[in-house]
Every structure is written in structure tokens, then in C-alpha cells.
Amino acid sequence: MHKLLTNEPGAKMLLLGNESIARGAIEAGVSFTSTYPGTPSSEISLNFFQISKESDLYFEYSTNEKVALEVAAAAANSGVRSMCIMKHVGMNVAADTLMTLAYVGTKAGLVILTADDPFMFSSQNEQDNRYYGKLSGLTILEPSSVSEAKEMTATAFAISEELQEPVILRTTTRINHSTAVVELGEIKERKTKGDFRKDPFNYVTVPAVSRKLHEKLLNNIRKAEALSGLSPFNFIKGSGNLGIICNGVSYNYVQDAVADLHLTDQVKILRIGFSHPMPEKTIKAFLKDCRKVLVVEEGEPYMEESVKAFAQEAGLTMPIAGKSDALFSRLFEYDPAMVRKNIAAYFDIPYLSAQPVDTSDIPEIPQRPPNLCAGCSHRATFYAIKQAAKGMETIYPNDIGCYTLGFLPPLSMGDFLICMGSSAGTACGFSQVTDKKVIALIGDSTFFHSGIPGLINAVFNNHDYTLVILDNRTTAMTGHQPNPGVDMDELNFEGYNQVSIEKLVTAMGVGHVSVIRPYNLKKSISAIKEAIEYKGVSVIIAKEKCTLYAKSLKQLKDKAFYVTDKCKNHRDCINELACPAFFIQDEKVKINPSLCVGCAVCAQVCPENAILPLKK
Amino acid sequence: MDITRLIIVAVGGQGNLLASKVLGEAALLSGVPVRMSEIHGMAQRGGVVESAIVFGNAESTIISNGEADLLVSFEPSETLRALNRCNKKSVVITNLSPLPPFTVTIGRGTYPDLAEAQRLIREKTARLIAFDAVKLATLAGSVMAVNMVLLGALAQTRIIPLSTENIQTAIQTRTKKSFVDINLKAFQLGLEAAEKGS
Known part of the structure; x- marks a missing residue:
């Protein structure tokens, strides 16, 4: 159960x-x-x-x-x-x-x-x-x-x-x-x-x-x-003539700070949990016996604006502060030490902060940015697009999903991103006012979510761009949730239907539709070339299961590749694909067999044909 | 009850969320107030995973810089990166087996020198427990048990308000049945390593 x-x-x-x-x-x-x-x-x-x-x-x-x-x-x-x-x-x-x-x-x-x-x-x-x-x-x-x-x-x-x-x-x-x-x-x-x-x-x-x-x-x-x-969700804790009004997680940091600063008999806290509509009478009554009031809330001065307005109505003139250069920021999240420091500063309480260790003499630590997984089909698609568009001036509107990570070098596939579905819409504007080739990138789930209206718009208004739908058969970024294109039978879930992206875009009137298997680079590159040469709206559906998803379904071939002696250290594999399964040892390129999923894309990129499958 | 603040850092896939869960369950079993938070959005894509665990009478679920009593790190370069979470009274436990980031493996970054890293941590904090947890996990039967080795070392410090027995019970009830024996052995090896070392 x-x-x-x-x-x-x-x-x-x-x-x-x-x-x-x-x-x-x-x-x-x-x-x-x-x-x-x-x-x-x-x-x-x-x-x-x-x-x-x-x-x-x-x-x-x-x-x-x-x-x-x-x-x-x-x-x-x-x-x-x-x-x-x-x-x-x-x-x-x-x-x-x-x-x-x-x-x-x-x-x-x-x-x-x-x-x-x-x-x-x-x-x-x-x-x-x-x-x-x-x-x-x-x-x-x-x-x-x-x-x-x-x-x-x-x-x-x-x-x-x-x-x-x-x-x-x-x-x-x-x-x-x-x-x-x-x-x-x-x-x-x-x-x-x-x-x-x-x-x-x-x-x-x-x-x-x-x-x-x-x-x-x-x-x-x-x-x-x-x-x-x-509402019991709006309550007052403690007593004193210093007031703090707070909400959400800020309330936790305020409570800890008040205890750490030994202010329990001087500060009363109004915790707002029912925050719209704001409890006007409760706030006015709270303010009345306060000498000074601090509003602690992450984000915008939502409560602060109301509190100040209520104070004005009630004819109260004590200082009320929250967001300011000297106190709390509208940026980012708060933490206990920051809240403690600002409470101490605003109420003039002496306080010694914890001293983080001095890290000035610590050597530079290499960054660990998130990366597309080893064998991710998006990497193959991006490489194929770059080859197909070689020599062309391009704009790549990107969208929201794992493939957003493609904007990082060396792939550098991603020039503009606002929100879910924005690739299909923004591509229309870019293609209209520039002379560059616009190739928009969107995932399968994002396409269903809000890419469809942008693409229909492109067909109707006769824009000229290529939309590449990175169809990895799942909603990968958020944890492999199903979307309308997913085969639910494969997951043993009954009672669902499946929507074909290919049939859908064809029915929309897209003039040129092709489906590629991105692990096959040669065929993919020529199909993409055709699509981007097409005048009007073209769609490429790059279909290959997310490797993590395939792994969870026990569908991975699990045939790792290795670098043979034929390698002449061109390093195209590393410099152009940057698959995390690669590493360098003694100046030689190696493949970590426990990370390699056997997609064979690097083997196709290698100019010496030096990358071969491991024999089991 | 006194407050103890613990930060655990790891690379996605190393199993630190399970380690936090075991500690949380052990705290529930011991009647110790516990609050934890984690950031795990892009972890599967090779990023850093951080958990904060606060034992005792505090309301916050996160830990500010300089305020961790304990730092447990699954990867030595991440130990250095997280060192600003510590103060001079903090205790640091680190695995010494590196998992270099991609920039380093392809020769575009330098991995910090391990001996120098240990010297710096020793100089700046109260105690450093450093050993090869991957080796001990392998000895226990699975490289996946690095998290349990480090929990063993953590238990040995007696800084968190949980008994060794309760952590062991949590391992027994909250980790996969087929891994329980390996996990308990890994826990024991970590405990012994911390006793011997540093």
C-alpha cells in the first residue's frame, strides 16, 4: 500500500x-x-x-x-x-x-x-x-x-x-x-x-x-x-514592543533568530499564513503597541505594502521597514544568518555572527555544471544540426527541458529562451526580421504543452524556420512523467491513448516533416539539411528515448565503446560532443565503460574510426 | 535540546539523499526533533547535491555559511567547495576518492591536490576525518555503499544526537532489503575507519 x-x-x-x-x-x-x-x-x-x-x-x-x-x-x-x-x-x-x-x-x-x-x-x-x-x-x-x-x-x-x-x-x-x-x-x-x-x-x-x-x-x-x-493561521507569538511580521519559511528563520539573540521578551511576532486577503484588523491591533516593526518576507514587499497602508489608515507612525538596500533584498532566498543579522541591525541589538572559515587561500575548485548525460540523444541531434547548418548564419531559439543545457559550449545550441513553448513563437519573429536561418529547438512534452500554437502561427503566417522536436519519449527534466506522446502500454498503464507528433504536425499543414533517429548521424544530417533548405515551415522530429528512461525500462543495449590504438588524438569526440563518458589519461582519450551507453555517436564523429564497441 | 547542524554534499548519484533519509528516520526513532532540506533539481545531470539536516530545537531547515557543526562530503573537491559552510569548531568528514568533474577529466581544469586540501582543512577546522570511502564500500560488497561508510564515520564522532544502534535500525528498515547486509557492513567499516584515523 x-x-x-x-x-x-x-x-x-x-x-x-x-x-x-x-x-x-x-x-x-x-x-x-x-x-x-x-x-x-x-x-x-x-x-x-x-x-x-x-x-x-x-x-x-x-x-x-x-x-x-x-x-x-x-x-x-x-x-x-x-x-x-x-x-x-x-x-x-x-x-x-x-x-x-x-x-x-x-x-x-x-x-x-x-x-x-x-x-x-x-x-x-x-x-x-x-x-x-x-x-x-x-x-x-x-x-x-x-x-x-x-x-x-x-x-x-x-x-x-x-x-x-x-x-x-x-x-x-x-x-x-x-x-x-x-x-x-x-x-x-x-x-x-x-x-x-x-x-x-x-x-x-x-x-x-x-x-x-x-x-x-x-x-x-x-x-x-x-x-x-x-484564521488560526494568522497568529501572534511572544510579547514586547518590537514587532516582526513574517510568513512562510521566513517565520522559521525569525523564530531561530529571536531565540539566538535572546529577544523573546522584547519581540512579538505576527505570522501571516492566510495572506490574501491580509487580516486588516489583526495587523492594525498588532501595530498599535509596537515601537518599531520589521517585515520579513522573501520575494516582493507584498505584506510590507499592506502593512504600511494599514498603518497609515490607523494613523500610526512608527517606523516600518522590510525591503531596502540596508535590510532585506527582493532577490533570492533568505537564510537564518541573514535574517538574524538584519533583525539585530534594525533593532540595534549587539550580535556576533558566526565566522565562516577563511577560504581565500583555498585553490580554485573546478566547477561542476550540470551536463547532458552520457549518450543523451539531444547531444547527437545538436551535433547533427550543427553539421547540417555549417557555414550558415543561424539563430537557435531554445526551450525548457534537459536540452536547455545544450546552450553550454561546446554544443552552444541555444540563443534565446523565455518560457515553455517560446521557441516556436519567437522563431516566427526572428525569421521575419533577420536574414539568418532560424532553427528552433523544443522537447516533446514542451511541444504538447505550448509549442503547438506557435507552430500553427508559423504555418498560417507563412514564416520560414525549422522546428526540431527533440522527442525523447518522456518528460525527462522533471523526472520522466508521461506526456501525450508517451507509449503508456510500455509502462503497463491501461486506459490511455497516444498522440503522434508526426501526424499532428502534418495535419497542421507543415510543408516539410521528417523523422530522424539521431544516433544515426549521416542520415540525420542529410535529413536536417533538406529541412533547413526548405522554404517555409519545416519540422524535424528527432526520436530517441532518454537514456535514463531507457535504463529504467531496462532497454539499454549496454554495449560500451572504447578507444583503440588507431586514435591520433584529434579529440573531435571531446571537443565537439563533450560526452561525460570521456576522460583523458596519460594524454590519451579514454571512455569510462560504466558511463558509456553505447550510442555510438562518437564512433561516427572520429576521423580515424578509432572508437569501437567493447567485446563482451 | 541543543542544536546540531549537519551538511552533506555529494555529486548526483552518490546516494546522499538516502543517507539523509536514514538519519531522519533514526531521529524519528530516537524522538530527536529533526528538520532537513535538499536541493535536487538537476542532480541526475551530474551536478552537486546538498542536504542540510538540523537536529534539536530549531525551526530552520537550512544552514547558513559558517554555521555547520559537521560537514560530511562524498567527494574531496566538493569538501573544499563547501568549506565556507564551516567554522573553526566544525568537524569535517570526507571521502578521499575523487570524482573529477568533466572539465578536469578532459584536461581543461585542475583537480585540487589532495594532501594540500587535507592540510588546509585541518588547519581551518577542529577535526578532519579523511579516508577512501570507496575502498571500504567495495570491501563491504558494493561501491554504492559509500553513503553508509560515511554515515558510520559520522556516528563515530558522536556529535549528532543519535545512537549508533538507532542509525543501524534505520539502515535495516529503510534501505533496500537486498543491500541491508552490505550497508551495515559498510557502516561498521566507516565507524572503524573514523576511530583509527585522524
Whole structure:
């Protein structure tokens, strides 16, 4: 049985933040779940996926976050408790749905999880999604710890049903990827079937209906304000006339700092966990007896702006600070020492910081950047494209996935990247205004997610570029989640269909479509040459399973190669492919047989034909 | 309860997440408050994996520079890279078997000299326990057991508030059945190596 289905209320379990969130939803009787995978949220949906295979929980990997939210919104409006999981930038994709879903509301509980990523450990920006609360009018809850994440997830369903509105649960990486001990609660029974009652004058958002619904939303925001004011997630700890207002993981750093600085009898802390709408009365009452107030929050000055506005309304003039050059930054994530230092500085408390060892005399340590895996088919495709486009001036719009790493030398395949799907769209603009050959790069899952509209646009507006779809048969970067192109039979999962990328792009009207097997360099190079010579939109589908995925399916040939004496040290293999299976020993090129997966691409690149398969 | 802060660094695939999990389970078993965090986004693609584990009465799950009581490193150049997490009272445990980054293996970077690295760490911290954990793991039956060897050395320092028995129980219950014997042996070899050395 899946460990998150353990029905032992009171039992203690060591859980990852994302497991704790999934467990909270299970305890609340969630019955319908959907997602598009994205770090740091991915393990929540992975657990739902596993649980759905052994229970009546419904789970799906949707094609993108907008679809995932629509799918969940319909289920919730049919009376089934639903949850939709995404990373912070996924919320941008879902925002069109979100904004008007807030007007329509929900019948059964609907919780939308957004996982923000301060410091951008694995993201393209560090936007602060609390502003989606303000923008949409929806409630936002923010946990500070792994165990609170479970409690809040469960409560979010109840709040959603009370307000008849979706609730946004906002986490940051250090909640999702922290681990702590969690006490299990009771699991509510799942109600998996619902019914949709027609009510077009409340559900069909034509202007006349929406005018009424916007009024309803404003009323709901007022109700939410009352809930925020009474919420146990907004609480005060300690007493004194120095005030600190904080949220999320910052609350942990503040608590540790206040203890370390021996300030427990001077500082009172207001922890905001119900952060939209902000609890106006609670904050005004808190401020009243404060001499000085510090707001500690990662990201944007979301709470600080409100706190200052409330103080102005209440006629309070004590200093209130948060983001400034001298105190907290809007950049990156916070840490305990930084928070301790700023609290000490702002409240004039003497304090000696821990002294990291002096590292000035430590020799330079070689960097260890992430790299495409040994035998990764993307490397072969990139090499083939470079050969096919030799001598041409090119622009390579890249996209989001493992293949983004191709932008690093020596492959240097990646000139422009904004967000999921942007390669197919930006290629249109580049090809229109420059005389360079535009070759856009996109993965299979990203293509399904949001590359399709860009490609259709290119066909309709008659742009001239080549789109290379790096089809490694899975969503590799986030941990091998399925996508519509994946063969689910191979994974022994029943009840799925498969969408053929080749048929899809052909049906879109792409003038030149070819499928290559990138490990066969000669054929690949000539197919790519043809495609880039084609005037108009051409598509190359580079089809080869991700090596890690193939390994997990026990499909790797496992036939390592080695460098024979014929090697004359041209080093084209290393200089042009940079496969991590290579190493140099005594000035000679060698292949590490435990890393080599036998893709044979280097053997085709070697001008001396010096690389051969090892005989077993 | 006193706070003990431990940082574990490794290269993706070396098994440090399992090592952290064993310590977390052992803490749960011992009734010791524990909070951990990890960064593992691009780890499989050959990057550095770091875990922070905080035992005792603290709320934070991460550890600031200079504030680790203990640094356990699975790879010697990563030990040097993570040294700013330590202060002069910190104890450092490191595997001495290098896993050079790709830039070095293809001759475009220099791997730090191991003797010099050890001298520098000894000079700057309270104690260094350094040995070839890959050798001991192989001796125990699998090169994959480097993580358990290092946990053994960690247990020997008695700095973390967990008994050797509870860590062994966690290894028994939380690692793959077919690996338990090898893992326990690796743990024991690491413990003995730390007793002998440094």
C-alpha cells in the first residue's frame, strides 16, 4: 500500500514537504487531481499518480497548467473535491482560466497549489505568486513548515467550500523540498462521482453574467477578509514592543533568530499564513503597541505594502521597514544568518555572527555544471544540426527541458529562451526580421504543452524556420512523467491513448516533416539539411528515448565503446560532443565503460574510426 | 535540546539523499526533533547535491555559511567547495576518492591536490576525518555503499544526537532489503575507519 494511504491517525512519519501536502489532500478526501509537472512541485503529483493506480483517486498529467486547471474546475463544479498542482510559472499559463474561474467560483473544494522558487534553483524567474491572490481576488494560504503544509492543505478545502471559491496554496522550494516528522490524521472518505447542475446565468460568463459575478466575487473577498481575521493561521507569538511580521519559511528563520539573540521578551511576532486577503484588523491591533516593526518576507514587499497602508489608515507612525538596500533584498532566498543579522541591525541589538572559515587561500575548485548525460540523444541531434547548418548564419531559439543545457559550449545550441513553448513563437519573429536561418529547438512534452500554437502561427503566417522536436519519449527534466506522446502500454498503464507528433504536425499543414533517429548521424544530417533548405515551415522530429528512461525500462543495449590504438588524438569526440563518458589519461582519450551507453555517436564523429564497441 | 547542524554534499548519484533519509528516520526513532532540506533539481545531470539536516530545537531547515557543526562530503573537491559552510569548531568528514568533474577529466581544469586540501582543512577546522570511502564500500560488497561508510564515520564522532544502534535500525528498515547486509557492513567499516584515523 502507498505510504500516504496509511490509515493510522496519530502515527508519525518522516515526510517530504510535497508528500505532506499530498497527504493533507488525501486526508481531506480529495478525489480529483491534475497537474503539469514542474520543480519544485513535482513530487506532489507523482504521489497522486502512484496513489491513483491503487485507489479510486483520479489523477491526470494534463497537457499544460491551463488545461489542468480547467479539468479540475469542472470536476469541482460538479461537486468533487479537486486539486490542481503547478510550479509558479505554470500559474501564468493557467492565469486566463484562474481570473474568470474566480468569478464563477466552485461548488466542492478546489485547491490550486503554486510552488514558487526563490533563488531559481530550477526555474527561469522568481516571481512572487502571492500577487495572484490580489489579482484574482482568491484566498492565499502559505505554510511555514512541512507539518503545517499538511494541515493547511486539508483546511484549504474547507475554506474553498465555505467561500465557494478556489483557494490558492502557495509554497516555496524550502517547503516542498524540506523533510520533517508529520503526525497523520484521519482520512476522509473520497466522493469520486459528482453531478453538474445546469445554471447558465451563473456559469456562462457573457458580459451580463460576469457583471453580476464580479459583484459576487467582491462579496466573497469580504467574507474571506473576515475568515482571514479569525484564521488560526494568522497568529501572534511572544510579547514586547518590537514587532516582526513574517510568513512562510521566513517565520522559521525569525523564530531561530529571536531565540539566538535572546529577544523573546522584547519581540512579538505576527505570522501571516492566510495572506490574501491580509487580516486588516489583526495587523492594525498588532501595530498599535509596537515601537518599531520589521517585515520579513522573501520575494516582493507584498505584506510590507499592506502593512504600511494599514498603518497609515490607523494613523500610526512608527517606523516600518522590510525591503531596502540596508535590510532585506527582493532577490533570492533568505537564510537564518541573514535574517538574524538584519533583525539585530534594525533593532540595534549587539550580535556576533558566526565566522565562516577563511577560504581565500583555498585553490580554485573546478566547477561542476550540470551536463547532458552520457549518450543523451539531444547531444547527437545538436551535433547533427550543427553539421547540417555549417557555414550558415543561424539563430537557435531554445526551450525548457534537459536540452536547455545544450546552450553550454561546446554544443552552444541555444540563443534565446523565455518560457515553455517560446521557441516556436519567437522563431516566427526572428525569421521575419533577420536574414539568418532560424532553427528552433523544443522537447516533446514542451511541444504538447505550448509549442503547438506557435507552430500553427508559423504555418498560417507563412514564416520560414525549422522546428526540431527533440522527442525523447518522456518528460525527462522533471523526472520522466508521461506526456501525450508517451507509449503508456510500455509502462503497463491501461486506459490511455497516444498522440503522434508526426501526424499532428502534418495535419497542421507543415510543408516539410521528417523523422530522424539521431544516433544515426549521416542520415540525420542529410535529413536536417533538406529541412533547413526548405522554404517555409519545416519540422524535424528527432526520436530517441532518454537514456535514463531507457535504463529504467531496462532497454539499454549496454554495449560500451572504447578507444583503440588507431586514435591520433584529434579529440573531435571531446571537443565537439563533450560526452561525460570521456576522460583523458596519460594524454590519451579514454571512455569510462560504466558511463558509456553505447550510442555510438562518437564512433561516427572520429576521423580515424578509432572508437569501437567493447567485446563482451 | 541543543542544536546540531549537519551538511552533506555529494555529486548526483552518490546516494546522499538516502543517507539523509536514514538519519531522519533514526531521529524519528530516537524522538530527536529533526528538520532537513535538499536541493535536487538537476542532480541526475551530474551536478552537486546538498542536504542540510538540523537536529534539536530549531525551526530552520537550512544552514547558513559558517554555521555547520559537521560537514560530511562524498567527494574531496566538493569538501573544499563547501568549506565556507564551516567554522573553526566544525568537524569535517570526507571521502578521499575523487570524482573529477568533466572539465578536469578532459584536461581543461585542475583537480585540487589532495594532501594540500587535507592540510588546509585541518588547519581551518577542529577535526578532519579523511579516508577512501570507496575502498571500504567495495570491501563491504558494493561501491554504492559509500553513503553508509560515511554515515558510520559520522556516528563515530558522536556529535549528532543519535545512537549508533538507532542509525543501524534505520539502515535495516529503510534501505533496500537486498543491500541491508552490505550497508551495515559498510557502516561498521566507516565507524572503524573514523576511530583509527585522524
